[in-house]
Amino acid sequence: MFLDEGDTSEETFFRGVEKMAYPDVIKTNGKKVATLKAPTIPVVKFDTHQVGQGVVYNVIVYDPVHEKEAAYSPVTTYADRDVKLGLVDAVFSVIGSIIGLIFCLFGFRLFKFTLFFGGLVNFSFLFFIIISANSDISHVGRMLTSASIGVLFGLMVFALWWFMEWTRLCLLINALFLGFLVGATLMFTPFGELDMIQSNEFDYGAILCACTIVVPVILILWPRLLCIVYTSIVSAYAFVVGIDFFIHTSISYIVINVILHATKPQYRRDHIHVTTPFQQNDYILSATWILLALLGCVVQYVMSKNREFPKSGFIEQKRIRKYFINKNKREEETPILINSDSPQGYGANNIC
Numbered sequence: 001m002f003l004d005e006g007d008t009s010e011e012t013f014f015r016g017v018e019k020m021a022y023p024d025v026i027k028t029n030g031k032k033v034a035t036l037k038a039p040t041i042p043v044v045k046f047d048t049h050q051v052g053q054g055v056v057y058n059v060i061v062y063d064p065v066h067e068k069e070a071a072y073s074p075v076t077t078y079a080d081r082d083v084k085l086g087l088v089d090a091v092f093s094v095i096g097s098i099i100g101l102i103f104c105l106f107g108f109r110l111f112k113f114t115l116f117f118g119g120l121v122n123f124s125f126l127f128f129i130i131i132s133a134n135s136d137i138s139h140v141g142r143m144l145t146s147a148s149i150g151v152l153f154g155l156m157v158f159a160l161w162w163f164m165e166w167t168r169l170c171l172l173i174n175a176l177f178l179g180f181l182v183g184a185t186l187m188f189t190p191f192g193e194l195d196m197i198q199s200n201e202f203d204y205g206a207i208l209c210a211c212t213i214v215v216p217v218i219l220i221l222w223p224r225l226l227c228i229v230y231t232s233i234v235s236a237y238a239f240v241v242g243i244d245f246f247i248h249t250s251i252s253y254i255v256i257n258v259i260l261h262a263t264k265p266q267y268r269r270d271h272i273h274v275t276t277p278f279q280q281n282d283y284i285l286s287a288t289w290i291l292l293a294l295l296g297c298v299v300q301y302v303m304s305k306n307r308e309f310p311k312s313g314f315i316e317q318k319r320i321r322k323y324f325i326n327k328n329k330r331e332e333e334t335p336i337l338i339n340s341d342s343p344q345g346y347g348a349n350n351i352c
Contacts, residue, residue: 001030002277003054008078013054020056020074030058033275053277054078088140089245092147097242100235104296107231108224108304112158114231118174119157121234124150125177125255132263165312168223175216175230181237181254183211188254204261224304232296240289250276251285 003016019029056076062069099117107114128146131137137145161170186192187208197203219226237254244251253276 001056002279003056003076005053005277005279005281008054013076016054016056017074017076020058021071023060023069023071026058026060026071030056031275086140088143092143093242093245096238100238100242101292102235103231104235104239104292105299106303107235107296108227108300108307111227111310112161114227115161115170115174116154116158118154118177118230120147120150120154121238122150122174122177123153129259129262132259162312162314165315167309168220171223171226171230172216172220175219175226176212178219178230178234179212179215180208180258181234182215183208184254184258186211188257192257201261208258223309227309228297228300228304232300233293236289236293236296239292240285243288244285247281247285249281249285250278251282251289 001016001020003012018025020026054076055078056074058074059072060069061072103110103114103117124146127149128142131142131146135142157170157173160166187197187204191197192204197207216226216230219229241252241255
């Protein structure tokens, strides 16, 4: 059971212990983490990462023969309040929040930049997972390396649009993160804690992949709507995650849980279960995310009304050159003599 965030008073401590002292009150106030059965001898480890968060743990033992149950003595732990914030992480958070707020309100108007930053975010996240799962590089090294690769792929997505003007394809590639965020949010809800999903890694991955693909594929039928919804929701999340870095809520665990699933081989093998509190600051940030995303959708819809996607400068220049070439060609084929019936023959000249 999670204690009130930031509250380390004795009164809260004893009230929490009282609520986790007996099987009946444990089932009422506590949150079930795992079910372990004999004859195996499990090793369960608890770790609290939420800054200043108090947690009360207990175990209920059930005897199937006599159909009786009893509880162990509750144990309470508090996370450290004095946590040093990494400079690189702080810089990424601040920059991400600022960019997220801008694109949440003006994503469609800044379509060219949206293509670049969308590719950067998608591929940075993808390669962060790949690097984390297959190397022992430090956290800062992984962030810088994945960001560098993301910049490269962001430029490639922009180049794909610039030279080919495949607007729908580029939108589809970038909007995959929207589908991923929808799936990750679904897994963060009580739906993701169902035994069917928690006990089967394949089901977890299949549902996440299905959401990642299906959501943008459906919305691509309306590309302007997809661009507005994608930039509003994803950018609003980037904004609140930047705030979360400094006030330490559970919002960032929507994505962190997926990273843990993908990068930690022992995640299932050792029965690692990540559970986070959802308290006052979490409700505030969640409401901020929803309201900001809705505001972004409305603002972008109004600003983009009767506006089309911008044209690629390269393709436009190519069209202009082709137009003038065809125009000059037609002028060269125009007959000099007014009554000439055919520009190719001399027999039609009736003046001479």
